[in-house]
Amino acid sequence: MNYLLLACRMAIGLTFLVSLASKLRGRESWLRFADATARLLPARMGAVGAERRHALAAVAAVAEGAVVVLLTVPATASAGFAVALAALAAFSFVIHAAIRRGLAVPCHCFGGRKLPVGPADLTRNALLGLIALTGLALTVLVPVRGPAELAGAAVAALAALLVTVLVVLTGEIADLFGLTRESR
Secondary structure, three states, X not given: OHHHHHHHHHHHHHHHHHHHHHHHOOHHHHHHHHHHHHHHOOHHHOOOOHXXXXXXXXXXXXXXXXXHHHHHOHHHHHHHHHHHHHHHHHHHHHHHHHHHOOOOOOXXXXXXXXXXXXXXXXXXXXXXXXXXXXXXXXXXXXXXXXXOOHHHHHHHHHHHHHHHHHHHOHHHHHHXXXXXXXXX
């Protein structure tokens, strides 16, 4: 179970790190993300000016950074999983509301993806939520037994890397199979 927990920590941490890095890699990336954040918010939250747009985007970025930092330290992993679950729930709420309103807005969650948010993004968040929930349960229910062996840690790292790559490419994979709103 220790290796499953390690894989969960790595998969969630690495996914959130990639997401955060894609937003912070330059001014243009940040502006695209901040604009998308404002456009995706439900109308009942009111018009979003430039200052508020950057503040809302910063909240998302800080949450992602907190997940990465908290999951790096075994003693704070449960808090990292809890923050990840809260962030994923908020992201999913915004995406679901945008889909219901028929918005064709890309989220720029992992960089410059041009496809609008859709069911694939909700599926991705559900998968990440399941991984985070599994990790949280393991941190609470299963005592850690000594240091990880190199071979087991390497397998956990490879599994986490594979999950992260698939999660980051969810939109492109869905588009490849004609499962996005744009490709229909």
